[in-house]
Amino acid sequence: MQQRLINYVKAGYAGLFIVSTEEQRVEAEIAAVAKSTKFKLHAWSITEGITTVAETPEAIPDSQDPFAMLQAFDNLPERSILLCRDFHMILAERNPMTFRKLKDSLLLAKASNRVLVIVGCTLQLPPELEKEITVLEFLLPDRAQLNEVMRAVAKSAKVKICEDIADTLIDAACGLTTTEAENAFALSIVEAKEIIASIVAREKGNTIRKNGLLEIVDVKTSLDDIGGLENLKLDLNEKRHCFTKAAHDYGLPAPRGCLIVGQPGTGKSLTAQATASVFNIPLIRLEAGKLFGSLVGQSEGNWRAAFATAKAVSPCILWIDEVEGLFAGSKSSGETDSGVTNRVIKAILQDMQFNSEGIFYVFTANDIDGLPDPLIDRLDVWSVDLPTQTERESIWKIHIEKRGRKADKFKLPELAQKTDGFSGRQIEQVWLKAMNIAFNDKHREPTNSDIVKASSRFVATSTTMAEAIQKRRERLKNRATPASAPEKAKDMTRKLAK
Ligand SMILES: Nc1ncnc2c1ncn2[C@@H]1O[C@H](COP(=O)(O)OP(=O)(O)OP(=O)(O)O)[C@@H](O)[C@H]1O
Numbered sequence: 344m345q346q347r348l349i350n351y352v353k354a355g356y357a358g359l360f361i362v363s364t365e366e367q368r369v370e371a372e373i374a375a376v377a378k379s380t381k382f383k384l385h386a387w388s389i390t391e392g393i394t395t396v397a398e399t400p401e402a403i404p405d406s407q408d409p410f411a412m413l414q415a416f417d418n419l420p421e422r423s424i425l426l427c428r429d430f431h432m433i434l435a436e437r438n439p440m441t442f443r444k445l446k447d448s449l450l451l452a453k454a455s456n457r458v459l460v461i462v463g464c465t466l467q468l469p470p471e472l473e474k475e476i477t478v479l480e481f482l483l484p485d486r487a488q489l490n491e492v493m494r495a496v497a498k499s500a501k502v503k504i505c506e507d508i509a510d511t512l513i514d515a516a517c518g519l520t521t522t523e524a525e526n527a528f529a530l531s532i533v534e535a536k537e538i539i540a541s542i543v544a545r546e547k548g549n550t551i552r553k554n555g556l557l558e559i560v561d562v563k564t565s566l567d568d569i570g571g572l573e574n575l576k577l578d579l580n581e582k583r584h585c586f587t588k589a590a591h592d593y594g595l596p597a598p599r600g601c602l603i604v605g606q607p608g609t610g611k612s613l614t615a616q617a618t619a620s621v622f623n624i625p626l627i628r629l630e631a632g633k634l635f636g637s638l639v640g641q642s643e644g645n646w647r648a649a650f651a652t653a654k655a656v657s658p659c660i661l662w663i664d665e666v667e668g669l670f671a672g673s674k675s676s677g678e679t680d681s682g683v684t685n686r687v688i689k690a691i692l693q694d695m696q697f698n699s700e701g702i703f704y705v706f707t708a709n710d711i712d713g714l715p716d717p718l719i720d721r722l723d724v725w726s727v728d729l730p731t732q733t734e735r736e737s738i739w740k741i742h743i744e745k746r747g748r749k750a751d752k753f754k755l756p757e758l759a760q761k762t763d764g765f766s767g768r769q770i771e772q773v774w775l776k777a778m779n780i781a782f783n784d785k786h787r788e789p790t791n792s793d794i795v796k797a798s799s800r801f802v803a804t805s806t807t808m809a810e811a812i813q814k815r816r817e818r819l820k821n822r823a824t825p826a827s828a829p830e831k832a833k834d835m836t837r838k839l840a841k
Pocket residue numbers: 568569570571572605606607608609610611612613614707708709738741766767768769771
């Protein structure tokens with residue numbers, strides 16, 4: 344990062360925008376750049392105006408106002424860097440006076456070796472200024488930097504770090520900013536008198552969730568929790584070593600990911616979660632609809648921030664759930680420009696193409712229509728349908744056992760027949776209803792007939808959604824590989840309403 348900044352400064356770039364929430368770390372980096380390029384560093388904030396960053400700081404009077412700041416910037420000596428704090432918020436106001444003045448000032452600055460550096464936590468660069476200002480992503484701290492932070496926290500608290508687990512502790516902090524990591528390490532010391540990976544990881548989960556877009560899913564699902572979908576499970580199992588060092592050394596490229604599309608309640612999200620235990624890497628969930636913000640540039644900025652976190656946590660699974668939301672979300676936001684969706688999709692595709700090492704993407708969706716071809720093209724596409732007779736039997740078995748009952752006490756083929764046309768989700772609901780019936784009857788154990796009785800109270804998904812299901816089947820026919828293994832013709836029943 345520092346070297347890139349030095350290059351930009353030396354090459355005479357007049358406007359830079361650094362996207363980061365880590366103000367202090369960025370400022371320290373810019374100070375180092377100024378020192379190495381022998382540029383004079385000044386900093387501006389709306390409260391203090393411009394001051395020279397030096398042992399004895401000098402303030403430029405009356406330079407608090409953004410317009411006045413730009414005027415003062417024009418008069419700074421040659422070879423100066425002006426760091427502007429919170430200026431992204433001023434840009435968001437879209438004041439034409441500020442835009443015009445900024446453009447003029449940058450033109451002047453180019454001729455006299457002055458650089459304006461905006462530091463902002465979100466990328467809010469109006470299209471009018473895209474050509475004038477170069478955006479730089481400030482990456483989250485790498486392992487070496489986190490190691491330094493950890494050692495510093497441990498030292499100041501006089502706590503020893505067990506070298507055998509040092510790597511695991513750093514793993515737990517990857518994806519956090521330096522301040523967040525510092526807090527997580529310190530909290531662990533307060534709670535446990537030492538740095539413990541599970542506490543740091545828990546704090547990381549909380550911090551990432553608080554940031555809004557991502558969630559680290561605590562995975563408890565394995566492939567054994569999924570009934571049917573044998574083709575998909577087999578494929579994932581075959582890839583299970585792909586993120587190991589051995590596979591990497593062997594020269595095996597890591598797979599890019601998969602798209603799981605199909606009928607509701609059939610195990611798409613369940614499978615996405617299970618991938619984490621197959622590969623034994625963390626699972627980060629991104630809700631596609633949340634990417635879209637109401638401010639210009641915010642959507643792309645959201646993606647960049649989310650991707651930077653995923654990258655820092657990698658190797659990991661990045662699960663983009665309900666990917667249709669990418670489209671619906673853009674319509675409901677304040678960004679009426681339809682180009683916004685395209686720009687976000689383009690950013691996602693570019694990152695997938697060029698920068699995805701260590702990330703396995705799992706997209707889940709009900710429909711494939713509307714998803715961009717280049718996305719479909721880059722992924723293994725699986726279609727998931729309502730479960731077949733054999734699949735229903737295994738779903739029944741899984742759910743009965745999940746609630747601590749023995750599956751051989753029930754007639755699974757009969758239960759599967761009675762629930763023809765039901766989704767996996769509905770089967771679970773029928774089972775819970777049957778347990779409820781039995782519980783209300785003197786807390787006795789549920790029986791086959793309770794389940795049959797309970798199932799009659801439900802209308803199968805195949806009936807309620809007959810038309811949508813049929814249409815979806817047609818759309819997916821030649822575009823996706825069936826996740827379910829082929830079955831004997833007699834077992835293929837997944838009846839639709841007449
Ligand atoms: N194949 C399956 N095996 C076991 N349980 C299943 C299966 N399919 C669905 N279920 C049950 O139904 C619940 C819902 O499934 P899941 O969330 O994976 O559905 P989905 O396909 O993602 O649905 P949606 O399209 O509504 O998002 C699961 O938590 C699980 O209990």
